[in-house]
Amino acid sequence: MPLTYIPRDLDYVPPPGQEVTRIETHHDDLFQATDVPLRAWNRPLDLPPEDPTLGLCARHRLMDLKRSDFGPRRFSQQLPPEWYLGTYTEVAARGSWCKVCQLVAEACDDIAWPDEADIVMSWIGDVRWRKKAGHDDELSGTWETLRLRVRSVMIGRAPPFTPFDLVPLGREGELFQGRCLKEGQIDLDRVRAWLKCCREWHGGECSHWMKQQSVSESITSATFDPFIRLIDLEENCLVERSDLVPYVALSYVWGRATVFKTREETIDELRKPGGVLEKKALFPRSLRDAMTLAQRLGYRYIWIDSICIIQNDDTDTYQNLDKRHQIGQMGKIYQYADLTIVAASGEDANAGLPGVEPGTRLGKQKEVKISDDLTIMNRSVAWPDALLRTTWEERGWTYQERILSLRYMYFVDDTVHFQCQRATWSEDFAAESPDLALSAADQVVDFSHIPSEVPPPIELRPNLKFQLKRYPELVGQYTCRNMTFITDRVNGIQGILNVIKDHFFSQDVEFVHGMPTGELLHPGLLWRPRLEPKRIHVDEKKGRPVWPSWSWAGWTVPVYYDYGADFSANNTGRYQANISLGPDPYFLHLRARVGRFRLMIEDRGNEDAVPPLPRVRPTRLTRYAITHATNPDGGDEEWIGSIWLTWSYRRKFVEHQLKLISRVTQEFIILSDADKFEREELVEASTAEKRAVVNVMMIERKEDPGTDGRVRIERAGVGRMYRDAWDGVEEKWERFELG
Numbered sequence: 138m139p140l141t142y143i144p145r146d147l148d149y150v151p152p153p154g155q156e157v158t159r160i161e162t163h164h165d166d167l168f169q170a171t172d173v174p175l176r177a178w179n180r181p182l183d184l185p186p187e188d189p190t191l192g193l194c195a196r197h198r199l200m201d202l203k204r205s206d207f208g209p210r211r212f213s214q215q216l217p218p219e220w221y222l223g224t225y226t227e228v229a230a231r232g233s234w235c236k237v238c239q240l241v242a243e244a245c246d247d248i249a250w251p252d253e254a255d256i257v258m259s260w261i262g263d264v265r266w267r268k269k270a271g272h273d274d275e276l277s278g279t280w281e282t283l284r285l286r287v288r289s290v291m292i293g294r295a296p297p298f299t300p301f302d303l304v305p306l307g308r309e310g311e312l313f314q315g316r317c318l319k320e321g322q323i324d325l326d327r328v329r330a331w332l333k334c335c336r337e338w339h340g341g342e343c344s345h346w347m348k349q350q351s352v353s354e355s356i357t358s359a360t361f362d363p364f365i366r367l368i369d370l371e372e373n374c375l376v377e378r379s380d381l382v383p384y385v386a387l388s389y390v391w392g393r394a395t396v397f398k399t400r401e402e403t404i405d406e407l408r409k410p411g412g413v414l415e416k417k418a419l420f421p422r423s424l425r426d427a428m429t430l431a432q433r434l435g436y437r438y439i440w441i442d443s444i445c446i447i448q449n450d451d452t453d454t455y456q457n458l459d460k461r462h463q464i465g466q467m468g469k470i471y472q473y474a475d476l477t478i479v480a481a482s483g484e485d486a487n488a489g490l491p492g493v494e495p496g497t498r499l500g501k502q503k504e505v506k507i508s509d510d511l512t513i514m515n516r517s518v519a520w521p522d523a524l525l526r527t528t529w530e531e532r533g534w535t536y537q538e539r540i541l542s543l544r545y546m547y548f549v550d551d552t553v554h555f556q557c558q559r560a561t562w563s564e565d566f567a568a569e570s571p572d573l574a575l576s577a578a579d580q581v582v583d584f585s586h587i588p589s590e591v592p593p594p595i596e597l598r599p600n601l602k603f604q605l606k607r608y609p610e611l612v613g614q615y616t617c618r619n620m621t622f623i624t625d626r627v628n629g630i631q632g633i634l635n636v637i638k639d640h641f642f643s644q645d646v647e648f649v650h651g652m653p654t655g656e657l658l659h660p661g662l663l664w665r666p667r668l669e670p671k672r673i674h675v676d677e678k679k680g681r682p683v684w685p686s687w688s689w690a691g692w693t694v695p696v697y698y699d700y701g702a703d704f705s706a707n708n709t710g711r712y713q714a715n716i717s718l719g720p721d722p723y724f725l726h727l728r729a730r731v732g733r734f735r736l737m738i739e740d741r742g743n744e745d746a747v748p749p750l751p752r753v754r755p756t757r758l759t760r761y762a763i764t765h766a767t768n769p770d771g772g773d774e775e776w777i778g779s780i781w782l783t784w785s786y787r788r789k790f791v792e793h794q795l796k797l798i799s800r801v802t803q804e805f806i807i808l809s810d811a812d813k814f815e816r817e818e819l820v821e822a823s824t825a826e827k828r829a830v831v832n833v834m835m836i837e838r839k840e841d842p843g844t845d846g847r848v849r850i851e852r853a854g855v856g857r858m859y860r861d862a863w864d865g866v867e868e869k870w871e872r873f874e875l876g
């Protein structure tokens with residue numbers, strides 16, 4: 138089998154804000170051979186005999202690593218092949234005489250299933266930069282370096298360890314090479330240099346304050362309404378400001394730590410100069426470290442939620458109004474911060490920022506000298522995958538902080554990383570250059586899944602900022618995160634919604650209970666649960682659930698919208714319900730066509746077509762098939778659509794003609810026209826005869842009366858069915874109040 142490489146797409150750099158793009162390689166047309174191993178890395182190797190006295194195992198002698206293997210090289214070349222090292226257990230055993238195997242085994246710090254985990258080393262593109270044509274045309278064009286990613290094939294749905302990278306250790310001042318971590322404490326000069334480089338090279342793109350400075354007329358205008366509270370690190374007290382000053386925001390998780398909170402009773406003391414200093418010993422460690430770091434970086438102000446927002450829980454007081462005002466501005470607070478410090482180490486607010494104080498972190502870095510020419514080192518965990526292991530990334534509140542800030546400093550796994558709109562820099566890798574076009578941190582690297590030695594396809598990481606425009610993706614990601622208090626379910630995303638409303642939506646769109654109204658009310662109603670949906674609890678004072686059934690906030694599960702759904706207004710269909718927000722915005726008023734159908738168990742969908750999201754447990758299928766209330770032909774019950782509902786409806790099922798069918802009929806209303814069934818609902822969608830499809834809602838009638846004679850209903854679930862299934866249904870329109 139000849140080795141043929143397909144060059145990667147040349148010079149591909151995404152325009153700012155562009156969506157994830159997969160670079161296509163047309164493997165199937167090119168490789169028809171059948172006598173090749175299934176995975177590229179699993180190729181037969183002509184290994185020399187093992188000789189423990191040589192310091193390298195047979196594989197690593199054959200691999201013959203040299204510094205030049207890591208580049209720099211022209212970007213258009215093919216990647217070298219992947220290397221299979223054996224299972225973790227085999228690698229660890231060879232570690233007693235091979236220093237590379239030893240490094241790999243030690244760096245797999247979270248290994249599960251050591252006997253099954255197949256370890257593969259892949260070359261991946263790392264830093265990409267451009268040299269402009271000049272005197273030296275030999276050097277112009279796009280260049281890149283490579284690094285080795287060590288990873289494993291998934292076992293089930295999980296990788297047996299977190300992938301990490303090996304890079305060559307550079308000499309002082311050498312770019313695009315590994316760098317020694319300073320043990321015990323962060324290198325403050327390095328961290329300051331990142332801020333300086335970002336300010337000089339990127340300016341207002343990475344800082345609202347700098348942007349505002351460049352537009353003279355807006356300097357005096359108020360940014361916050363009426364104000365935000367900041368900790369003044371010079372006067373050591375809380376101050377209230379409505380104008381924009383350079384400040385640091387802290388993003389962290391409270392966890393189980395006892396968090397000092399500013400309360401109605403303490404606010405006056407904290408406002409007095411020196412007042413914060415008196416209480417500082419009571420603050421959790423992450424907060425104290427962040428204050429210290431902000432000051433060392435030259436900032437006078439820092440914003441920390443538990444200190445800057447009055448935290449009393451009682452309703453209807455002045456302070457509660459203050460809390461609501463401040464929470465409403467949280468989106469802006471993170472968006473306008475000059476820097477967001479992210480405390481992503483540990484489980485709670487006492488974890489601290491490792492390395493801010495001397496001796497508070499361990500150096501996990503390991504180096505191996507291969508030759509006089511090359512020393513390789515491991516980077517703790519491939520950034521930003523390291524974040525996926527943190528509690529911080531699981532929490533609901535931190536979602537908007539992650540999306541809205543423009544400049545971050547992450548403390549994770551005893552390493553500091555810097556990320557802004559244009560660059561990603563880490564303590565353990567030198568990449569501070571204004572010409573940086575792309576780096577490994579921007580890519581998702583896959584295995585080569587095909588019978589050839591074609592390098593793995595490269596996918597760019599989704600640009601978080603881009604998602605700002607995409608309400609369906611935002612809600613999908615946000616609802617997968619955990620909220621300690623389910624009553625924060627809307628508060629935690631309100632900041633983002635406020636920001637995107639101002640930037641991307643028309644005047645007509647407001648967000649109510651986390652849901653878009655106006656022209657986006659119709660598509661907004663079509664969210665689906667990923668797990669069995671459970672209704673949120675009842676608010677005792679109001680005597681009804683905290684949020685209505687038509688909002689995803691009214692249920693306690695992760696939700697999603699159709700993958701790639703066209704989330705836009707569509708108000709044309711003949712069967713389309715007429716929907717508007719009622720005078721009490723808990724209720725929607727609607728006039729809709731009603732019909733009766735039965736549920737049955739028949740799954741025609743493809744479960745794998747449900748878009749994957751991080752950290753979602755395997756779903757218990759809560760999808761049902763829909764069939765006619767009365768069988769028109771007397772034969773098998775026809776599958777006419779599907780719907781997502783709670784598990785409880787199965788109790789009403791009986792066996793009938795070898796199918797499980799509900800004894801009772803259920804009421805449905807038509808919401809709007811749909812394009813088609815998605816693959817997750819009907820796998821043969823592409824081949825089935827063309828039949829028009831409608832979005833439907835199954836409803837439950839409530840006992841209590843609605844306003845102006847409307848019948849009060851709740852959402853049981855939303856699904857899709859064939860429109861012609863309604864042809865035999867009595868033409869009946871009703872006015873409802875949906876709560």
Ligand SMILES: [Zn+2]
Pocket residue numbers: 193194195196197231235236237238239
């Ligand atoms: Zn080895």
Ligand SMILES: [Zn+2]
Pocket residue numbers: 335336339340343557558559560
């Ligand atoms: Zn920047």
